[in-house]
Amino acid sequence: MQRTNLRRCLRGLAVAVSVLVMSSSVVGQSFRRGGAQFEAVRSVALGTEARNARVIVVEFWHHGLISPKGDNVVVAAGSDFVPTRVLQLGPGDFCRLAFQANGSSSYEILYGGDPLPEGALPKWTAEVGLLLETREYRDCNLNNLDSIRQAFNQATPIGADFVDGVAHAGNIFEYRPGGYFSRYSGTLYIESAGTYGFLTTSQDASFLLIDGKLVVAAPGRHRPERWAKPGMRKDIQLTAGPHTFEYYHVATTQEGMAVAAWEVNPKAAKPAPVAIPKEVFRAHLVARGTVGRPALAKQSLVPDFRIKILCDVPLPDNPTPLVGVQFYDNSPTGLLAGGKVTWDFGDGQTSSELTPMHVYLKPGLYTVRETIRRAGRDFEIVNRVYVHPPRLGNIRLVEARSVVASPTGRGILVQGGSIPASAEAERGRSDARSRGSFPEGRNARTKSGTRGKS
Incomplete structure (x- = not known):
């Protein structure tokens, strides 16, 4: 009995230590740049095709942190802002933005919080694409x-x-x-x-x-x-x-x-x-970047997910098709270890699978919530996602x-x-x-x- 209790104690201690270690690594990250305090940070990874690019385009969900005007999001290389243009906000919490590359090997997207100070954003000068x-x-x-x-x-x-x-x-x-x-x-x-x-x-x-x-x-x-x-x-x-x-x-x-x-x-x-x-x-000087997981100033460990629209299924005598969506968990490995995942798809349906496939009865904007329960705590992220039938290309050049x-x-x-x-x-x-x-x-x-x- 004593050995069993000891093993349980050690497992609990290991979980607690891992949570503390991951928390401290994120808490140490700076959410302040150029006189502004931000609520979230995401890294940007560049492939080999982006080495000579002048402009980088990235896409991500901002889980409700970017203002409708897009005036509290910017890309930074180290401590310096780089010229940034918000290309699209919405539907839902979707964001597409572009930034000018300055030769740096790493970039970060900072968003959330108050609007940027007047004149804080460098002027856009790239004339490519x-x-x-x-x-x-x-x-x-x-x-x-x-x-x-x-x-x-x-x-x-x-x-x-x-x-x-x-x-x-x-x-x-x-x-x-x-x-x-x-x-x-x-x-x-x-x-x-x-x-x-x-x-x-x-x-x-x-x-x-x-x-x-x-x-x-x-x-x-x-x-x-x-x-x-x-x-x-x-x-x-x-x-x-x-x-x-x-x-x-x-x-x-x-x-x-x-x-x-x-x-x-x-x-x-x-x-x-x-x-x-x-x-x-000079479209070859525009490249795509891959956005990393979010880190929040107020929540050290954050789940993350991606989706893919798979198909739509027409129904007899119904002009509105069903829409099949594949959800992919993209959370940190340390958060998933020993954790229990729960999905709320925003239409009254839920799932406990790690990568569920869900069918929506109609297209529309849905509030999707992923929750991971670990060490007696709930870690969650919420994104408003627009679900739509897949579009097939209908223009051939x-x-x-x-x-x-x-x-x-x-x-x-x-x-x-x-x-x-x-x-x-x-x-x-x-x-x-x-x-x-x-x-x-x-x-x-x-x-x-x-x-x-x-």
Whole structure:
């Protein structure tokens, strides 16, 4: 009996010591930088592809600590802040931000607490990559660029991310129906002076500007143009060096799409467009970082989790599908040792599995709670997660002498003729490979970016 009690005592002591050791290692971490006190810190890991990057994009859940204005989150290298841009907040507690790399080997995201002091954040100076922003649609004159610009500036932001080119079908940041604005902005780096022809096709209006001047437009409410016909291309002279690039698109419904293409030193009036290469925007200098587990100033040990949208299941006579979601625990190993995990999925259902798969009866915003009970204490984290049906790519870009893009199920823009989307697919991938292919999907993010749900 005495030996049994002694063993129990020793096990309890070991658990207590491990908790104290882990607590002290986090408590010793600084949550104060640049005169501001933060509530949470996450590390950022960079892969080999990010060594020469100028801009790093990261995604994470902030468990309710970042203000709606995004004015209490920043990235630091050591004790110094680096230029940081909040690209997207929401839905729920999702955050996507970008920061400028300064050659440091380690970076930290600091968030929560009071807003940053005035002037604390360094000015953004990087002019690499192509940024896509979308905002909620509001009434404007679809034939007037100034009206569209004003409406865009006043509209509610939806999402933003760096992408490889001007091509999208539907709003890649929004999972609910509705119209939207899109704006692509960046810098074109032209290697050789010459004549450059630009084309646009869209549903509905689109406007392409170089150095602040309108080059080509497809104003008004209309379907996308399937053929690259004479008169669609607008030619301009560009000098070698950097040129500002803007592209506005307005979709009055969720079925909108837009594609911009170009032709270098065109030889004939009949267009032969191709997608604008991502290298022209120096998109290779934008990379993705991996965000580590959170450490909180008020809670030394913190669970963490990730999710992956697996599938949706349509139901007979019901327009709303079921949504299958895989949950992955990402908590510290020391916290899991001897601990009991409990999940609350926010819809009245729970689980005690470590990596449960859960089916939601409908899409929506859910408050998900993971609790780990260890050494008689509960450690938990709560994130508001937007659950949505998975989206399949519905825009296919194939580089060929005549092909530009494939709008949603309506065929592809070609030189002098239209090929139905179904026929293009049936011809097989070998034909596309023989001509060379662009990235497929709703839009190709720079590197291997996602839409923030994993």
